[in-house]
Amino acid sequence: AxxxxxxxxxxxxxxxxxxxxxxxxxxxxxxxxxxxxxxxxxxxxxxxxxxxxxxxxxxxxxxxxxxxxxxxxxxxxxxxxxxxxxxxxxxxxxxxxxxxxxxxxxxxxxxxxxxxxxxxxxxxxxxxxxxxxxxxxxxFLAIVNNKPEVLNIKQILEHFILHRKVIVYRRTAFELRKAEEKAHLLEGLKIAISNLDDVVELIRASKNPAEAKAELISRFDLSEIQAQSILDMRLQRLTGLERDKIIRDYEEIMAVIAKLREILGDEKLVMKIIRDEFVEIKETYGDERRTEIIDAVDEILPEDMITQEDMAVTVTHTGYIKRNPVSIYRSQRRGGKGVVGVKNIEEDFVSNLFVASTHDTFLFFTSLGKVFWRKVYQLPLAGRTARGKAIVNLLELSEGEKVAAILPVVDLGKEENNNTILMVTKLGRVKKTSLQEFVKPLKRGKKALTINEDDEIISAHIMKGDDTVFLLSKNGSSIHFHEDDVRCMGRTAAGVRGIRLKEGDEVVGSIVIDSDSSILTVTANGYGKRSPVGDYRIQRRGGLGIMAIKSSDRNGKVVGAMQVEDESEVMLIANSGKMIRMPMGNVRVIGRTTQGVGLIKLAENEQVVAMDIVAPDDDSEDENGEEVEQKADE
Missing domain, CATH: 3.30.1360.40 (Gyrase A; domain 2)
Incomplete structure (x- = not known):
């Protein structure tokens, strides 16, 4: 080419x-x-x-x-x-x-x-x-003009072809010189044959070879080489056939000389010779290609080396996390008592249970507005009854920073995943951001929300486009609005007002309403109530909202709210460390405007400081097929 x-x-x-x-x-x-x-x-x-x-x-x-x-x-x-x-x-x-x-x-x-x-x-x-x-x-390192030089492929071929041209020129010049030398000898023999009788007579009359050589040079205008060639010629070459062959050889060598001279004078002929020689080498030594060139392969990511497997991920109330293969929780006959997923430890219990693939991603949103990423396979693999590892030891958190929300995400980074994240702050601001903003993780986390110095994230939720949001403040105010009221914003935006709070008030809970169940509100003095979701009409975001439960002297400040059903169980935690596990089937549903009822009895100076949903027990057997009953919290 x-x-x-x-x-x-x-x-x-x-x-x-x-x-x-x-x-x-x-x-x-x-x-x-x-x-x-x-x-x-x-x-x-x-x-x-x-x-x-x-x-x-x-x-x-x-x-x-x-x-x-x-x-x-x-x-x-x-x-x-x-x-x-x-x-x-x-x-x-x-x-x-x-x-x-x-x-x-x-x-x-x-x-x-x-x-x-x-x-x-x-x-x-x-x-x-x-x-x-x-x-x-x-x-492509080559010696060019006695100096090393890096060349591209075209420059290499140019230098190689130039080298081949030099070779062809030198070879042709060499062949021409040899042909001319041969023609010179044949020309002398041709002269001798044409004057055979005179040559024979001259040689016979000479006293010695030197005299004969000198006479041949003198009489027939020959060179010393030609004269010596005549003297060296065997007598058999004087026959008619040999004489004809000498003449024929002379004519052929003169044709070769003409061709060689033409090559030396025409670069196109030189290039044709080079090309023909390349083709000959290819036909002689060419074979089938051994190394196959295929399309580029994607970078081998860590998850490409991890088998996809469903994992049960548990998170405890005090912030411990672990994973176990779902396969260890084998299905059991109906009515079984299950197995212990995490051994009950004083002042701790399982608050969240997720089933996710090892390739899925967990997003950890912190109180200071940052988000961290961890693949499920990066979470600690612990024994079935162990609590796992403290989340704070998995993430590079700043002093005073804590995890506010954990969200499992499937197919993070795929364009078809058009869900959004809704973040809620203590001072009532909300922000909705596309999941696509969180596809490039950083080891030290990434800013998810710009917040004021006296504010912090209290929760985050995955939104699917048609959800409604419920916010509750510690003074009992609540607001229920559609997520469309919050436009999608960039990752570092500060968000918009979700609820207008009075001085000294702050948001203590947020719920994404996904069913026609009920909302449980709990106050510090152990009072609370379950009210139908329908009692909280949908409003525009940013308003004062409506009263969900009174924060009276009897009730105390509101601790939080959760969406519950009859099958749900809620854990109430007192400032004394006491934990009360409460089945929601025992709490009847009453209207929003009621004051609430006593949920638990507290000792003097004792108050409820936190609440959490208790993850359901897995309906399964232990590895030996034995049924194990979980210890009840008192």
Whole structure:
């Protein structure tokens, strides 16, 4: 292509010279590195081993990864040892055996997987941590005019073709010189044959070879080389056939000389010779390409190396979190008493239970307006009855900062996920932000809301577009509005007013209403009530709202509110550390305008300071199939 078109571009050359071809085969992933190397002289390509998956004969639900080609300059024995070490160190789990079955037929490394392991997940782990996938650096460094220089692909070909031109010119000049020397000798023999009788007579009359040589040069105007060639000629060449052959050889060599002189005088003929020689080399030594160039592979993310598995994630009231495979909570016959998901510990209980895939994301919103990300597989895996790990030890929180809300999100970052996040602050501000604003996590968290110095986030909710929001203040005011009243804002915006608060008042609870159940409000002195959601009419946001429950001397300040049903259980926590677990089926539903009823009896100077929903027990058996009854809180 370069010989035929000296003005060819690098982009056009890439279509002809598609990329490196390595003797070990394997794959080159993507063309960007090749293009960069061709254009600048420097680049790198990602090489990946050629693998396939086979079922293991005689073993149900077991597979083996077979490696048949490895990246160039990777040692097979070293590769096998490296994979075995990764398995030994438990950096890669799910592999039962690694062995080398290579023979004369070619390379074959077998990696047997454990039962039910997913081959693609193990492969991603191997690509990430072993030499099965490696980058290969490219640098087009050449000596140009006695100096090292980095060239692009076109410059390399230009210098190579120039080198080939020099070779062809020198070779042609050499062949011309040899042909002219041969023609010179044949010309002398031709003269001798044409004057055969005179030459024979002259030689016979000479006293010695030197005299004969001198006489030949003098009489026939020959050179010393020609004269010596005549004297050296064998007598058999004086026959008629030999004389005709000498004349024929002379004519042929003169034609060769004419052709060689034409080549030296015409660059196009030189380039044609170069091209023909390239074609000859290709036809003689060309073979099928070994290294296959495939489309670029996505970056191997941590979740690509984690098997997708449903996890039960539990969060306790005091801020401990853990995960366990859902599979350990095996289904049980109806009426079973379940298993202990977290052992009851004094002053703590499970407040949230989520079932999420290991690839799902948890968003942690803090009181100071920041958001942190953690994948489910990054959460601590703890024993079934353990509390887990304190959330504050998982996140880089500032002094005085605490987690205000935890939200599980499926498919975070996918465009079709058009849900929003609603954040609520203590001073009654609300802000709605698209989930797409939270797709790029930072280790140290990211600002989710700009808040005033004396304000803080108290809650956050995932909104689906048609929800309504209920806010409650510590003085008993409430407001119920549609989420459409809050426009979507940027991640760092300060939000808008959700409820107008009187001096000294603050929001203590927020609910996203998702059913026609009831709202439980609780006050510090142990009073509260369940009122139908319908009693709280929908208003415009930003107003004073309506009274949900009076914060009288009898009731005390409002502690919080929750949406509950008859099957719900709520834990009330007193300032003494006492916790009261209360089934909502025991609390009758009454109107919004009522004062409320006594929910619990408190000792002198004792007050309710917090409330939380108790996550339902899993209807399951323990690992031994034994039924275990959870200890009741007194």
């Amino acid at each position: 370069m010989v035929d078109n000296v003005n060819i571009t690098v982009s056009e050359l890439i279509t002809v010279i598609t990329g490196p071809d390595f003797p070990t085969g394997a794959f080159i992933c993507g063309r960007a590195g090749i293009r960069e190397a061709y254009e600048t002289g420097r680049g790198s390509v990602l090489m990946r081993s050629r693998t396939h998956v086979e079922d293991i004969k005689g073993s149900a639900n077991r597979e083996a990864i077979i490696i048949t080609e490895i990246p160039y300059q990777q040692n097979k024995a070293t590769l096998v040892v490296k994979i075995a070490q990764l398995v030994k160190d438990k950096r890669i789990q799910g592999i039962s055996e690694v062995r080398d079955e290579s023979d004369r037929q070619g390379l074959r490394i077998v990696i047997e997987l454990k039962k039910d392991e997913i081959a693609d997940v193990i492969l991603n782990q191997l690509f990430k941590m072993s030499p099965l996938q490696r980058s290969f650096g490219i640098i």
